[in-house]
Amino acid sequence: MTARPGRGTVVPGRGENLRADHEALLQVVIAAERSGSSVPCRDGSLTxxxxxxxxxxxxxxxxxxxxxxxxxxxxxxxxxxxHSQELGVLGGTTEADRRREAS
Structure with a gap:
């Protein structure tokens, strides 16, 4: 799979393989950064x-x-x-947002 930011096609295993899907997401993030885009959660500031x-x-x-x-x-x-991520903020959603989406 070619990593291209903004395409919505990052999850090749459709949720079946967490490790592969995480790697695919990371590759899309890296591609976005290499193209000069800013990924807010990876701005480098620990705070x-x-x-x-x-x-x-x-x-x-x-x-x-x-x-x-x-x-x-x-x-x-x-x-x-x-992947039913329960903790933190991912994809513009909070933990509470994802709980509401799941119910």
Whole structure:
């Protein structure tokens, strides 16, 4: 699979293989960064990056808003949904958002 940001096709295994899907997502992220795009959760600042793994809802909400400008938002959201990621902010969704989507 060729990693191309913004295509929404990052999950080759359709949720069947967490490791392969994580690697595919990472490759899309790297491709976006190499093309000059900024991926908010990987800006290099420990303070900012920690927001995506925060446990408080206010910080999670702020991080999720930052996702709106991410070039790999669709792929990250797909990954989080297919693998029932429970912790942190992924694909513009908080833990509470994903729980609501699942129900």
């Amino acid at each position: 900012v990056t920690a927001a995506w793994t925060a446990t408080d809802t206010k910080t999670q909400a702020a991080a999720a808003r930052e996702c709106s400008r991410c070039p790999v938002l669709a792929e990250c959201h797909t990954y989080a949904r297919l």
